[in-house]
């Protein structure tokens with residue numbers, strides 16, 4: 471087993487430059503991308519630390535993770551819509567040391583892995599595998615939402631991503647799915663890699679959503695802002711920001727305040743502040759729950775109603791839901807435990 475999942479240390483020249491300007495390897499950007507093998511291998515023997523969200527177990531078609539299931543009653547009426555996460559590549563423009571999918575993302579070509587995930591074994595899906603997923607979507611009326619993920623879907627070559635997105639757009643027009651989201655960190659990892667064709671392709675989607683992974687205000691550079699502006703103006707995308715709470719990077723009320731306010735100024739809504747997932751190679755980044763809730767509680771009153779749309783979330787370790795952490799400063803709550811969507815108790 472590699473000391474830190476399979477994550478290679480691969481950093482774009484653009485990010486290297488940003489790291490140099492923001493305190494170097496120990497600065498808030500450097501810590502996110504520069505490997506610290508001693509820390510990353512410290513918990514490699516911990517059971518369940520490779521795939522704590524149980525994604526491999528929930529893969530039902532090539533790259534398709536179906537955890538948030540829809541429901542259909544006996545009369546055939548959809549009573550609850552479901553959504554799939556579709557991992558279409560294992561490549562990113564740089565690799566975040568705390569990546570939840572380090573068991574598959576960025577693996578070098580010859581590396582053997584125990585993961586059963588399709589993209590742990592290939593960089594891209596075949597035409598047949600893509601067709602299998604379209605067929606699945608046609609035969610599951612309870613699935614109305616697709617979240618493209620990976621890796622980073624926007625790093626995929628134009629013909630490949632075009633095939634996937636145009637196929638989804640067709641299904642959207644036919645009424646098989648309603649919502650298409652794209653998870654990406656490319657505007658942060660390497661804004662110059664976002665090209666005109668990306669904007670035009672996403673413009674084909676009806677009401678596209680981009681889930682932007684961004685963790686620190688220094689990531690919102692002029693180049694990144696320009697790319698995000700183009701996605702909003704050319705693709706007519708709604709951009710929602712997802713931020714991972716990371717010790718040493720953004721575990722401060724002032725840092726998160728600056729990030730959320732600046733995102734809001736750019737027309738981007740802070741959406742999730744995510745507790746760091748318990749992959750073994752990233753435990754040194756986890757902010758203890760009591761401290762995280764305290765920061766969160768102090769931050770909320772400082773934000774406008776738009777900036778405070780974010781929820782502080784725990785992605786449940788064995789894969790049963792995203793549970794919002796209540797504001798400890800407003801309610802008297804026991805932050806040491808919570809229940810997931812199936813009613814199971816967990817300790818923080």
Ligand code: SF4
Nearest residue numbers: 562565566569621655
């Ligand atoms: S961008 Fe996302 S998928 Fe890629 S390395 Fe970072 S956390 Fe992992």
